[in-house]
Amino acid sequence: MKQSKEIKEIGFIRARALDDLANTSDEEVRNEYREAGQDMAAIAKQTHDSLRDVVASAMRAKLASAKAATTASSARKSTSRARPAMERLKEILAETFMREPKVAMAFRDGKKQTDEDLATVYDDLVRMGVIKPEDHGV
Numbered sequence: 001m002k003q004s005k006e007i008k009e010i011g012f013i014r015a016r017a018l019d020d021l022a023n024t025s026d027e028e029v030r031n032e033y034r035e036a037g038q039d040m041a042a043i044a045k046q047t048h049d050s051l052r053d054v055v056a057s058a059m060r061a062k063l064a065s066a067k068a069a070t071t072a073s074s075a076r077k078s079t080s081r082a083r084p085a086m087e088r089l090k091e092i093l094a095e096t097f098m099r100e101p102k103v104a105m106a107f108r109d110g111k112k113q114t115d116e117d118l119a120t121v122y123d124d125l126v127r128m129g130v131i132k133p134e135d136h137g138v
Helices: 005-022 026-035 040-078 086-099 115-128
Strands: none
């Protein structure tokens, strides 16, 4: 995409201004403001307030994005397909663990898995694509 002559010139001027600012010491900047009759405390407060507003705005945008992603993820989870009956679900999991030796699960202290645990494992394996519900008539 072609850039207009004006956009190129503005970019050049902006780059030179940033270079000039980067090469100017803090003391030189303070002296320029003093010579112009500016109140350094007011400028510092204005800069602090501006930066705080920019950071707060960025944080709000990031939070809104995370909230939207969470909402979308929750919507996908809630619209998931129905699970098979618990006995069939157990059979599917057993078949999957036999067929896929790299897929395993462990429970602490050798405790027995609850039906809820197994349902969660099933849902996770479906999301990962290890189990395809349509292959099992679900």
